[in-house]
Amino acid sequence: MEDSVSNIKPESALVELIVRAKLIIWDEAPMIHKHCIEAVDMTFRDIMRVCNEFSMDKPFSGKTVFFCGDFLQILPVVPKGSRQDIVNVAINSTYLWRNCTILRLTKNMRLLSAASSDEASRLKEFSSWVASIGDGVVGGPNDGEVTIDLPSDIVLSNSVVDEVNQLMMSLDQSHGRVYLSSDSISNSDLTSNGLVEIHSVEFLNKLKCSGTPNHELLLKVGTPVMLLRNIDHSNGLCNGTRLVITRLGDYILEGQVLGGHNIGHKVLIPRKYE
Numbered sequence: 359m360e361d362s363v364s365n366i367k368p369e370s371a372l373v374e375l376i377v378r379a380k381l382i383i384w385d386e387a388p389m390i391h392k393h394c395i396e397a398v399d400m401t402f403r404d405i406m407r408v409c410n411e412f413s414m415d416k417p418f419s420g421k422t423v424f425f426c427g428d429f430l431q432i433l434p435v436v437p438k439g440s441r442q443d444i445v446n447v448a449i450n451s452t453y454l455w456r457n458c459t460i461l462r463l464t465k466n467m468r469l470l471s472a473a474s475s476d477e478a479s480r481l482k483e484f485s486s487w488v489a490s491i492g493d494g495v496v497g498g499p500n501d502g503e504v505t506i507d508l509p510s511d512i513v514l515s516n517s518v519v520d521e522v523n524q525l526m527m528s529l530d531q532s533h534g535r536v537y538l539s540s541d542s543i544s545n546s547d548l549t550s551n552g553l554v555e556i557h558s559v560e561f562l563n564k565l566k567c568s569g570t571p572n573h574e575l576l577l578k579v580g581t582p583v584m585l586l587r588n589i590d591h592s593n594g595l596c597n598g599t600r601l602v603i604t605r606l607g608d609y610i611l612e613g614q615v616l617g618g619h620n621i622g623h624k625v626l627i628p629r630k631y632e
Contacts, residue, residue: 388448612626
C-alpha cells in the first residue's frame, strides 16, 4: 500500500482532488490578478471535460467557487500601473464576474463578544467610521484624495511613544549606548532669506515626529527595533523589518531578523547610510 501511494505523482493527486471537489474557497480574491482567476477557470474546464464534455461551457467546469475579500483593501499590484490599469485587472473586470452572485456581510461579529454595552457602542462607532472612510463618505465629495481628521482617542502623540520606549528600556539593567543623529543644513539654504537661522542644527535635533527617530537613540543588546527605511531588500533590510540588537559597535550595529524569509539571520546596519 505504501509503495502504491509513493508512486502517485503530485500532479495526479491534485487532478484527482479537483475532480472530487464540490466547493472551493478562494480568500482575498480582490487582490488576485484576473488572469490568474481565468487561468484556473480554463484549467478546471480542461480537466473536467474528461468526466463531462458539457463542463467546457460552465464557469470553473460547474464547480462552486466561493470568493472572499474586500474591495476596500489592497487591489492587484500592477508595477508602475495607473488607476485604470489596476481596475482593468481586478476580479470584477473578468468575464467570469457576470456569473458571480454578491453576498454582503451585514453583522459585526466583534460586537457580539463585547464585554459591556459601552464597549459594544464604541466598537460599533469605530467600525462605522472605518467603513465610512472606505465608502468615501468622510470628507465630503472628492476625487479620491481627501484630508481626514483622526479621532483623538485613537491617536498617540510622539511624546507618549517616547515615554513607553524609555520605560521598556529602563526594565533592562544592562549597559547601553547612546547614538546621535548627524543633521546638517543644505548649502542651497545659505542663499535663502534667513532660513539658516530658523532651521539651525540645534532646531533639527529637537524635532520629534512620527516615523523619524529622535536625535538621541539609546540602544542595548536585546533591544527590539524596526527599520524606517530601505537599506538592502535582498537581505530583508527594508522599511518595517523588525530586528533585535545583538552587538553595538562604533560605526555598525549587528542585529538578528525577527520575521520574514530571513528570520534568524544576522545582519549589519551602518550607522550612517547614504
